[in-house]
Amino acid sequence: MSGLTSYSQIAKKVASFSGNSKVFLSAVGLIAAWIMTGPLFHYSDTWQLVINTFTTIITFLMVFLIQNTQNRDTQAIQTKLDELIRATQGAHNYLIDLEDSAEDNLKKCHAKYQALANQARDEISRGEVDTGTPDA
Numbered sequence: 001m002s003g004l005t006s007y008s009q010i011a012k013k014v015a016s017f018s019g020n021s022k023v024f025l026s027a028v029g030l031i032a033a034w035i036m037t038g039p040l041f042h043y044s045d046t047w048q049l050v051i052n053t054f055t056t057i058i059t060f061l062m063v064f065l066i067q068n069t070q071n072r073d074t075q076a077i078q079t080k081l082d083e084l085i086r087a088t089q090g091a092h093n094y095l096i097d098l099e100d101s102a103e104d105n106l107k108k109c110h111a112k113y114q115a116l117a118n119q120a121r122d123e124i125s126r127g128e129v130d131t132g133t134p135d136a
Contacts, residue, residue, distance in 0.1 A: 011068040018062070 017023060034051050041047035082096045098109060120130035 008068065008072065011065050012072075015065055015069045018065070 031051075034047075038047060078097075078099055085091045085095050086093065095109070098106060101109070123130045
């Protein structure tokens with residue numbers, strides 16, 4: 001098992017665990033307990049430092065965890081969309097892996113489809129049908 005695979009597996013498990021409602025309620029309980037101990041510690045700088053340090057560390061680690069999860073989800077969605085494009089008759093195969101294209105190519109492609117959408121809106125406003133597969 002490679003380090004990357006084990007990181008991905010760990011990140012997936014931790015993301016699943018941390019998204020649980022029980023974990024959220026536990027965090028709320030921890031904050032409530034911290035607030036209630038304020039008078040005991042006279043709302044000292046150390047009392048504030050404890051929660052600030054704890055939340056900063058958790059936030060720092062969660063940023064990487066969330067980014068890993070989003071990257072995996074995005075890659076899976078893009079792969080599924082690529083398969084739909086590949087399997088759909090009449091679809092333009094040049095759209096497969098479009099997210100990896102150069103910025104100017106992506107903008108040109110977007111402009112083309114934006115123009116098609118505008119054309120379809122115009123057709124609908126004239127009472128026409130906007131379905132079909134126009135040629136590229």
